[in-house]
Amino acid sequence: MSDPAPTPEPSAIAPLRRWGAWAVLAGAAALLLVIFQIAGPAFEPRPSAGTQIGEIAGEIRRSAWRSFFGLPRPEAAPAPVSPTAWLALAAPVLGLLAVVLSLISGLRGENRRYALYGAGLGATAIAFQYVWWLALLFVAAVLLHAIITNIGDIFGL
Template identity: 40%
Template structure:
């Protein structure tokens, strides 16, 4: 009987599947981060110019008491699907690792699947956080640059 339990512990099928899924998630996350974006993108100057114009129009509508336009759903791009796929693979790796732990499979395979899936999710969260901070700084600098326009609209509210 002791031999059959040991043979089952040596066959860490779910653990190794979790490891492979976590490795695929980590590779996909790194490829998306370094090689992306894969969908066509507007140049940064065009995007920032459109943002500045939209901020000015929104402020003018607000001051005139006009309603703001309804939100528009942006179509998904290949980048969105790749990021979702990498996140799903990372979550699946963690779930498979936990399932392997419950099945008492070899600890090296189970923990590595959980670690790789967690690392893939951590890299995604870290990059999104950095992008949000940089985006907030760009928007703040843009509003600061447009303070003359806003001071005319808001009657000197932004004068220092």
């Protein structure tokens, strides 16, 4: 009697040959990039909040006096680019890639869990970044409102 042919062992990289697995990886990477985008600027050196608000108020005051006296505007210096600025575009692109890969995985009839996980992670990354930017805009509007309501104190009137 002869020995039966040995069965090949499943490869450890077999899941990476599925569109759904790549969708999960892209969605997880997108979510990590969004979290890093939110936490990254906290590690950059910044002046205190009072100093920043004072600089904004002083710039408003100087601008108002220049326009009152008809003086020309000074040339604006280019703002320094943050090292995390590219994350504002990379994270939603990766999230969209995760959703597209999940769609491909679902259409090919692969494991639905991978497709759902990838689409969920990608959509969460996109939504989380959107909500974060809305919160930042709201805080900026509140700060601008506080400066404008106290404009009399800024001019010393």
